[in-house]
């Protein structure tokens with residue numbers, strides 16, 4: 001597994017505003033949207049392309065276009081939904097699959113409550129969107145869903161990551177023979193006793209969409 005922390009002053013600036021507890025929900029949603037577009041630029045560095053012949057007003061030339069099958073983008077509900085538009089801005093022709101996953105805040109175990117993915121992902125590049133990589137349980141399960149169906153190249157875009165979650169992913173995915181890359185805006189210090197990222201940004205889903213039950 002590779003981990004890529006995007007080191008860019010604009011990313012750091014937007015992330016600082018996102019973390020700030022005084023940032024309201026509309027601003028939080030806008031910042032998450034802008035950040036994912038910046039991270040997606042790095043995350044799509046290995047997106048597959050084919051040669052493509054065109055003619056400019058001056059001369060014929062060969063460029064590239066996205067290869068077929070198109071990449072699959074998978075936001076993890078709920079919080080990952082706040083990253084979808086920002087990702088699709090860069091990959092407008094990608095397909096989108098959905099995973100609904102929720103972490104039990106007592107046991108910190110992730111459960112899956114919704115799944116809408118293509119049955120066959122053989123030969124597909126997948127981009128998983130989830131703002132928070134905390135214990136890593138959610139992302140490990142999501143990546144398993146994709147590799148079990150044949151996905152052969154996986155990139156997860158997370159706004160924040162914790163070292164404990166990255167270590168767990170390394171362990172859980174040790175037997176997975178598929179390249180996995182994590183692209184994040186920051187590797188934070190640690191998790192607290194409740195499994196929250198420190199300093200983090202709090203509960204991403206709640207900050208995007210409000211507290212539900």
Ligand SMILES: O=P(O)(O)OC[C@H]1O[C@H](OP(=O)(O)OP(=O)(O)O)[C@H](O)[C@@H]1O
Pocket residue numbers: 076077078079080101102103104108110130131132133134135136137138139165195203204205206
């Ligand atoms: O790395 P982990 O310890 O598994 O935690 C990370 C998960 O927790 C949050 O989702 P949450 O369960 O709060 O659901 P929500 O998006 O509906 O708020 C977050 O969006 C991740 O999916």
Ligand SMILES: O=c1cc[nH]c(=O)[nH]1
Pocket residue numbers: 132134195196197198200201202203204205
């Ligand atoms: O810090 C954290 C950890 C898990 N989920 C969140 O939304 N935030």
Ligand SMILES: [Mg+2]
Pocket residue numbers: 079203204205206
């Ligand atoms: Mg949440």
